[in-house]
Amino acid sequence: LGYALSWKQSSPPPPVMKSGSPLSRYTGPNLLSPSGKLVDAKIALREADIVAFYVASLSSVSEGHQKRLVEIYHQLATRHLGNLQIVFITHDKTEEEFQRHRKGMPWFSIPFSSTDFIAENSPVSKLLEKDKIRYVPGGRPRVVLFNMSGKLLSVNGLKILTKQGEQLITCLQEEEKASIELQRVPSNMFGFDIGYSWERRFQSLTVYLALMVLPLSFVAWGFTLSMMLVPILNVPFIVYLIWSLFYDDSSSRGNRTPFLRKLPIWKLFVDYFPMRLEKTVDISPKKKYVFCYHPHGILSLGAWGTFATDALGFSEKFPGIDHRLLTLKLNFKTPWVREYFLWHGLCDVSASSFKRILAKGAGSAVVVVVGGAHESLFTKPRDNHLYLERRRGFVREAIRAGAELVPVYAFGENDIYDTLYFEEGSWGYWLQVKAKQYFSFTLPIFHGRGMFFKRLPFILPYRKPVTVVVGKPVPVPKVPEGVDLRNSDEGRKIVQEVHQDYMKALRTLWDEHKNVTVSGIQRAQTLVFD
Numbered sequence: 001l002g003y004a005l006s007w008k009q010s011s012p013p014p015p016v017m018k019s020g021s022p023l024s025r026y027t028g029p030n031l032l033s034p035s036g037k038l039v040d041a042k043i044a045l046r047e048a049d050i051v052a053f054y055v056a057s058l059s060s061v062s063e064g065h066q067k068r069l070v071e072i073y074h075q076l077a078t079r080h081l082g083n084l085q086i087v088f089i090t091h092d093k094t095e096e097e098f099q100r101h102r103k104g105m106p107w108f109s110i111p112f113s114s115t116d117f118i119a120e121n122s123p124v125s126k127l128l129e130k131d132k133i134r135y136v137p138g139g140r141p142r143v144v145l146f147n148m149s150g151k152l153l154s155v156n157g158l159k160i161l162t163k164q165g166e167q168l169i170t171c172l173q174e175e176e177k178a179s180i181e182l183q184r185v186p187s188n189m190f191g192f193d194i195g196y197s198w199e200r201r202f203q204s205l206t207v208y209l210a211l212m213v214l215p216l217s218f219v220a221w222g223f224t225l226s227m228m229l230v231p232i233l234n235v236p237f238i239v240y241l242i243w244s245l246f247y248d249d250s251s252s253r254g255n256r257t258p259f260l261r262k263l264p265i266w267k268l269f270v271d272y273f274p275m276r277l278e279k280t281v282d283i284s285p286k287k288k289y290v291f292c293y294h295p296h297g298i299l300s301l302g303a304w305g306t307f308a309t310d311a312l313g314f315s316e317k318f319p320g321i322d323h324r325l326l327t328l329k330l331n332f333k334t335p336w337v338r339e340y341f342l343w344h345g346l347c348d349v350s351a352s353s354f355k356r357i358l359a360k361g362a363g364s365a366v367v368v369v370v371g372g373a374h375e376s377l378f379t380k381p382r383d384n385h386l387y388l389e390r391r392r393g394f395v396r397e398a399i400r401a402g403a404e405l406v407p408v409y410a411f412g413e414n415d416i417y418d419t420l421y422f423e424e425g426s427w428g429y430w431l432q433v434k435a436k437q438y439f440s441f442t443l444p445i446f447h448g449r450g451m452f453f454k455r456l457p458f459i460l461p462y463r464k465p466v467t468v469v470v471g472k473p474v475p476v477p478k479v480p481e482g483v484d485l486r487n488s489d490e491g492r493k494i495v496q497e498v499h500q501d502y503m504k505a506l507r508t509l510w511d512e513h514k515n516v517t518v519s520g521i522q523r524a525q526t527l528v529f530d
Helices: 041-045 060-078 095-102 123-130 157-181 198-211 216-227 234-247 265-271 301-308 337-342 351-358 372-376 393-401 427-439 489-513 518-522
Strands: 030-032 038-040 050-056 084-090 142-147 152-154 275-279 289-294 322-327 346-348 364-369 404-411 418-420 445-447 466-470
Touching: 030 041, 038 041, 041 084, 050 060, 050 123, 060 084, 060 157, 084 095, 123 142, 142 157, 152 157, 198 265, 216 234, 216 337, 265 301, 275 301, 289 301, 289 393, 289 489, 301 322, 301 364, 301 404, 301 466, 322 351, 337 346, 346 351, 351 364, 351 393, 393 404, 393 489, 404 489, 466 489
Parallel strands: 050 084, 275 466, 289 364, 289 404, 322 346, 322 364
Antiparallel strands: 030 038, 050 142, 142 152, 404 466, 418 445
C-alpha cells in the first residue's frame, strides 16, 4: 500500500466506478448535512476515500478534540488530499443538546431520530465494545476509521488522523490506484481465475524459484555424489567437496563479491508483494554497524529482498555500507548451494563472522535476524511478537566490535503466510521446539497461495505489501580491556544497558511507522517482547 507498481498491462483496465457506500449499514438510510438537510447516506459517502465515525457527546472534553478534527478536515480538503468524510454519532441525551453540539460541524451527522444508529444502539458503538473500548458520555471522543470498501482500519482513529492523516489518505489513494492497474479480465476454469498478466506470472515464478533453493539442497548432494562415481569427474568433485567443507572459510570472512545481488530478476521478486525500503536517517560509512532485522516471520523474505539483493536500492540509499546478511551455518554445508548464497553476500551467523567481517573497518556491517528460528514459532498474521528479551549475543558482539546497532522492522513480514499457531505448552509447540534443538532450525506449519491456482494452499506467499524501515543507529560504549562481557558483573551490566537502549529505539521505530501504511493500521497496535 502506498507503493506505485511499475508494470504495464497489455490493455488498459476498465475504470472503477464507486457505487453506493457499503458503510450505510453503520449510518442508516439518511444523514444530516451541515445545513440540516436530509441526504441519502449512500450518495453522501460514495466518493469518500476514508470515512471517520466521530462518537461524542456535548462536553468541555469533546470541544478541544472536535476543534482539532475540524482543522484536519479543512486542511485535507484545502490541499486536495483525497476525500475524507466524517459522520457524527451522538451520545447526547436530548435533541436540543444534539443540535447545539452539531452546530459548527462541517461534516454529516446521523439524525437524532435514527435511534437504532446513535448512542449505545449504534453499530459503531457496538463495534467499539467488541474491542473492549467503551465510549463514556462526557469523556474523550472516539473516532473509528473505515476505507472506501467498508473495511475497518482502526478504532483509534483520532490519534491517527492527528498525526498521520496525510500519509493515510495518500496511502489509500495509492492502494486504489494499484488495484485499478492490476485489474484483469478473468478466465474461468473449474472455478479459478487464470487470467494473470505475463509480468505477474514472471514475478510468481521468480519467487517460487527463490523458495526452491533450500529443497534443491537434496538435489545438489545427489548430483555431487553421483558425479563422484564417474571416473573422469570423480577427482575434481572430490577435491571441491573437501575444499568447500573443510578449507574454505568464506562463509565467516565475507570476502566473496556479491555480484548476484544485481540480477534483474530480483526486481520481479520485490514487485511480487510489493516490497519497499524506507530510510529514516543517513548512516555514515565511517562507522561499523549491526543491522538487526525484525520480525523473523516464516522465511524472512523481507530480509532477502532488502539485504541479499539490491532490488530495493539499499546501496543507493546507504552508500559506502558493505553489508553481509547472516544465516544458518547449515546453509553452507551443501555443495553448489553454498556458492549461490556466498555470491549474494550471505555469511553464517556466528561470533567468528561478527568479528571477522566487522574487523574490515569503517563501512562494514552485518545483518542479523535477531529472533531466529525460535521467533518463527510466534508468527501470526497481523501479530507483532518478538523473541528479544533473552537475545543478548548480538549486543555483546556489537560492543566488542565497536559497531552501532541499527533497528530494522519489516511491516508485513508476518502477514504473507497463514500459520497453524501452537500455544506454548501445547504438544505442537513441544514438537517444534524439539525439532529446533536437534536440527538447529524449525518452522511452524504454514501455507500461502498456489502457483497457478491462488486458492490452492502452497508455498508461494500472499501478495501483501512489505515495508522495511531502517531506523536510527544506537551507539555502543567503549569497553575497557579485560572486561568480560559474558561472565563479569560489569560486563553483563553494560550489555543489559545497551540492550535496553536498543529495545527502546526499536519500539520508537515501531510507534512512529506502524500506522504509515494501511496494513500497519490493521495490525495489532502493540509490539510484544518475549
